[in-house]
Amino acid sequence: MKTALKVLLASFAAALAWPALAALNVFACEPEWAALAQELGGDKVSVFSAVTPLQDPHRLEARPSLISRMRGADLVICSGSELEIGWLPLLFTQSGNDRIQPGSPGYIEASQFVVKLEIPKVVDRALGDIHPSGNPHIHLDPRNIAKVGDVVTERFVEIDARDADYYRSRAEDFNKRWEQAMQKWRQEAQPLKGMPIVVYHKDMSYFINWASMREAGSLEPKPGIPPTPTHLAELVERMKRSPAKAVVYSPYNNPGAAQFLSQRANIPIVPLPFTVGGTPKAKDLFGLFDDTIERLVAANK
Amino acid sequence: MHRILLCAVALAMAMPAAQAQESLPQMRDELKKLQQRIDELEGRVKDAESTATQAATQASSRPQAESALNPGVSVILNGVYANLSRDPATYRINGFVPTMGDVAPPTRGFSLGESELAFMANIDHMFRGTLIGSISPDNDSIGVEEGYIQTIGLSHGFTIKAGRFFSAIGYQNQIHAHAWDFTDAPLAMRVFLGGQLNEDGIQFRWVAPTELYWDLGTELGRGRAFPASLSESGKNGAGSLNFFTHVGGDIxxxxxxxxxxxxxxxxxxxxxxxxxxxxxxxxxNGTSRLWVASGILKWSPNGNPTYNNLKLQGEYFRRKEDGTLVFDSPGAALANGYDSRQSGWYAQGVYQFLPTWRAGYRYDRLDSGAVSIDTSASGLTAADFPILAGYKPKKHSLMVDWSPSEFSRIRLQYARDYSRMGQPDNQVFLQYIVSLGAHGAHTF
Structure with a gap:
């Protein structure tokens, strides 16, 4: 009888302790934040990314599977600045999870912690699907990754104080490696200075700014509006007068329009990873920048 | 840059020609180094300047506290041109109630559809509020389509909604008309839900902690709208009760x-x-029991719907009603026992074949089923209720629409509607739907 009671008590204690042993569930909207959370959280976190590299983060749907994921999330990390406005608000209201609502420690809007580019002076939908609070694709400036990383560590510590030391030491290690990598990338990206490129969507702006490149045009006539024949013809003409060094696109873009411009204006076409997992080499955040720089430098020769 | 050149020129002039010739390569080297340093410094200054400007813009673009707390506002406008081969005033779906104006297509020719005005915002850390008004152009009235509060501060998957909201019955009922894939509601929604069912009441919903999406919920309503109906006095408690569950996931x-x-x-x-x-x-008068089964499947290559995607959707409705039927109620009220089992379904597919173009087909089918009217007591016969005579209405609809952006859509729809017994109706609709203001999120 006594042993039975002991077993019962022990299993009861184990059941109570179980949530503490379980990994922290991180719901990242985009793969880059999933990769960052994984770097910083190690085996104390279980990470899920809503968007895959082949999906356009603007155009996801609030699928049932995402609602389930959101229900069990302890921390949500998203770019924000209205990038996910078409689907994320529904996940918040339908998940029945008070820990990750905007304003609570369980929600990180990454773009709030960096200096944003392209904040429009005039906000009008006739200008396309513009984001009033600035360009939300902030992750392609390595300095921004470091800034957001600090916030992620801070929240890990806040939510899961038991493992605070673990998170802090991982953060220290990551920051050291990131700092070294940034120095290396600075060197490697030297030749890109002033290099004019044509982008598909304005999702490369932070990289262009970091590497002091020049955006010579975009395949979309206006942000969020798919390429039109008239606009492409215009772009071909412009490229004949002052050619860009490359036309780049992301894995979620249809390469058709980029190929068209590449052939007509005789400009090399460069598929870029855009995010972690976007190319085989971009398997983590370090690989993402290695590969992006390598591909652009190769095209610039 | 200019300064360096000037310096170089001045230096060159000040030096004797022979000396200059000797040290020219050296000077070139030094100039080059200087140039590099200046470039680097210029770059840094530029960086610092742009960071400062950005910071300033970011700071100045922040709205003032009061207006920053305004709710999100959006307006939906829509207008239709309808070309109908039969007069919509005679519209009916034979074998079923409701009838006429409640289910009829829009008037012939040009008409402005209902304009929608929506406000939504988080109220505090516990609640979120939504008000969606519809402005009807014909009787100059403003109706409340939805007006509810909903919890965001509950945990463990629970959400409670209270107010007036579209019932979570079936699939399409919860979706606002402007987000439908066809101009009009499926026939089954019209005869089983009176078009679209919005109740005044309270909804409890729970999402299970499973990886496969599973929710359970219930709604207690006043019973303000078809298929319910209140007698003038109304009653305490709930006039309508709905139970629902959904299962969903990815393949x-x-x-x-x-x-x-x-x-x-x-x-x-x-x-x-x-x-x-x-x-x-x-x-x-009596009891009405309705069952609805729904299914939806969305496909897009690698889950990226931007270029191509396919959406398949279907719902099956089955209703059982028991009670008494009163003939010509204002006049001689004669009661008869009434018992019916009716069903209906629709299935539709919409394919986006180009980034801004979609085409779709919908098939509607209803079965007025077994209706028995007990005429033994009153002396009336089934012929006194001609609208309830057995019939199986059907309808084919074809549509193609163009959406230059997420915020506008122009649609052409053709339908052949066999709702009137023996009188097929050819319907052509040309419609625009646009949204202004806050970017709304659409349910799956």
Whole structure:
């Protein structure tokens, strides 16, 4: 009888302790934040990314599977600045999870912690699907990754104080490696200075700014509006007068329009990873920048 | 840059020619080094300047505290041109109630559809509020389509909604008309839900902690709208009761699906309907039990719907009603036992074949089923209720639409509607739907 009671008590204690042993569930909207959370959280976190590299983060749907994921999330990390406005608000209201609502420690809007580019002076939908609070694709400036990383560590510590030391030491290690990598990338990206490129969507702006490149045009006539024949013809003409060094696109873009411009204006076409997992080499955040720089430098020769 | 050149020129002039020739390569080297340093410094200054400007813009673009807390506002405008081969005033779906104006297509020619005005915001850390008004252009009235509060501060998957909201019965009922894939509601929604069912009441919903999406919920309503109906005095408690559950998930990266089952129980009191074929007004008292099964499947290559995507959707409705039927209620009220089992379904597919173009087909089918009217007591016969005579209405609809952006859509739809017994109706609709203001999120 006594042993039975002991077993019962022990299993009861184990059941109570179980949530503490379980990994922290991180719901990242985009793969880059999933990769960052994984770097910083190690085996104390279980990470899920809503968007895959082949999906356009603007155009996801609030699928049932995402609602389930959101229900069990302890921390949500998203770019924000209205990038996910078409689907994320529904996940918040339908998940029945008070820990990750905007304003609570369980929600990180990454773009709030960096200096944003392209904040429009005039906000009008006739200008396309513009984001009033600035360009939300902030992750392609390595300095921004470091800034957001600090916030992620801070929240890990806040939510899961038991493992605070673990998170802090991982953060220290990551920051050291990131700092070294940034120095290396600075060197490697030297030749890109002033290099004019044509982008598909304005999702490369932070990289262009970091590497002091020049955006010579975009395949979309206006942000969020798919390429039109008239606009492409215009772009071909412009490229004949002052050619860009490359036309780049992301894995979620249809390469058709980029190929068209590449052939007509005789400009090399460069598929870029855009995010972690976007190319085989971009398997983590370090690989993402290695590969992006390598591909652009190769095209610039 | 200019300064360096000037310096170089001045230096060159000040030096004797022979000396200059000797040290020219050296000077070039030094100039080059200087140039590099200046470039680097210029770059840094530029960086610092742009960071400062950005910071300033970011700071100045922040709205003032009061207006920053304004709710999100959006307006939906839509207009239709309708070309109907038969007069919509004679519209009916034979074998079913409700009738006429409640289910009819829009008037012939040009008409402005209902304009929608929506406000939404988080109220505090516990609640979120939504108000969606619809402005009807014909009777100059503003109706409340939805006006509810909903919890965001509950945990463990619970959400409570209270106010007026579209019932979570079936699939399409919860979706606002401007987000539908066809101009009009499926026939089944019209005869089983009176078009679109919005209840005044309270909804409890729980999402299970499973990886496969599973929710359970219930709605207690006043019973303000078809299929329920209140007698003038109304009653305390709930006039309608709905139970629903959904299961959904992904198959690989390309397919997402959801199925649902719901059961609506109401007890209509003096639910009147016009019988256009007999020119009388009848009413029903009794119990109404409705079952709805729904399924939706969305496909897009690698889950990226931007270029191509396919959406398949279907719902099956089954209703059982028992009670008494009152013939020509304002006049000689004669009661008869009434018992019906009716069903209907629709299935539709919409394919986006180019980034801004979609085409779709919908098939509607209803079965008026077994209706028994007990005429032994009153001496009336089934012929006194011609609208309820057995019939199986059907309808084919074809549509193509163009959406230059997420915020506008122009649609052309053709339908051949066999709702009137023996009188097929050819319907052509040309429609625009646009949204202004806050970017709304659409349910799956």
């Amino acid at each position: 690989g990266q390309s397919i997402a699906w959801q199925t649902g089952l719901s059961h609506l129980r109401t007890n209509p009191r003096e639910r009147t309907f016009d019988d256009p074929t007999a020119g009388v007004s009848d009413s029903f």
